Amino acid sequence: MGRRPCCERKGLKKGPWGPEEDEILINYINKHGHGSWRSLPKLSGLSRCGKSCRLRWTNYLRPDIKRGPFTLDEEKLVIQLHAILGNRWAAIASQLPGRTDNEIKNLWNTHLKKRLLCMGVDPLTHEPFTSGGPTTRPRSSPATRHMAQWESARLEAEARLSKESLFFNSPSTSVKPDPDFFLRLWNSEVGESFRKLNGEAKADCRSPISQASSSTKCGSVSGVTIDVGPIAAGSSTPKSSRTEDPIMFDASFSSSSNESEDSSDTALQLLLDFPINNDMSFLDDVDTYATPPQC
DNA sequence: AAGATGCACAACCGCATTGTG
């Protein structure tokens, strides 16, 4: 038996949402929570499929959504995270409080991608074009891929911590960040395998940890201060399924599951300061960045 | 003034993954 279509009921409304529908959805969720998205339309009286309701809520109606144009820092952060994570919009969005994956995806496709192209930077690889135009290399360098794996693992840890803290702690108990978590991870066998894999690619660069401790960088990516609100608060639970390296994933969390404290700020800052192969020095020139060349 | 074009963003579609019996 094949998959049943999401919206099997005929006569379900499609297209833009009206204010009445928004109101019904908001009122219902405020009162009952969304529970099962599939049954929500029936229970609330909306002629929409559950998927549509979920999308409308998460992308538009959620009270914590920050509307309005992206700030320069947000745009820079999106570019940096995209260099690390690729088109994993949900993961990127989890680092930008109040912004949705859809919003970021649109920002990227309509603004940032073009801006990078205008500046001679390949939006896929985040590297400057060669004289022959966009590079035809694989999408990301080995170092970038491993950083993405690290990020996947870290995001998964946060999701797990969120669950555990919800499960074990009373609502009044806040989770204390553990700035050493990333360091312990780095020093574990997981970090070891990462260093092995990454060693050749970056003989001239040190680990994120050593860089952080000495504040010396061999790249020029940094300069952005990040507010990692939602993650620290445990309100974001990125999908684990996107983790591409099961070995890394399993090892990291079998060895650290009892050290379940968050380290989002430190880890992310380290991650963003890490000099991946992508030369993003153009981001340092704020004037140039803010007023892209005509092309 | 009117049609053409471009842009921004909301919404949809299909697939992958996860949860459950």
Added chain:
DNA sequence: ACACAATGCGGTTGTGCATCT
């Protein structure tokens, strides 16, 4: 272990508005 339902994600399309010709 398997099948199926539910959910989440990313790619793509549709729509409304602004600008251009």
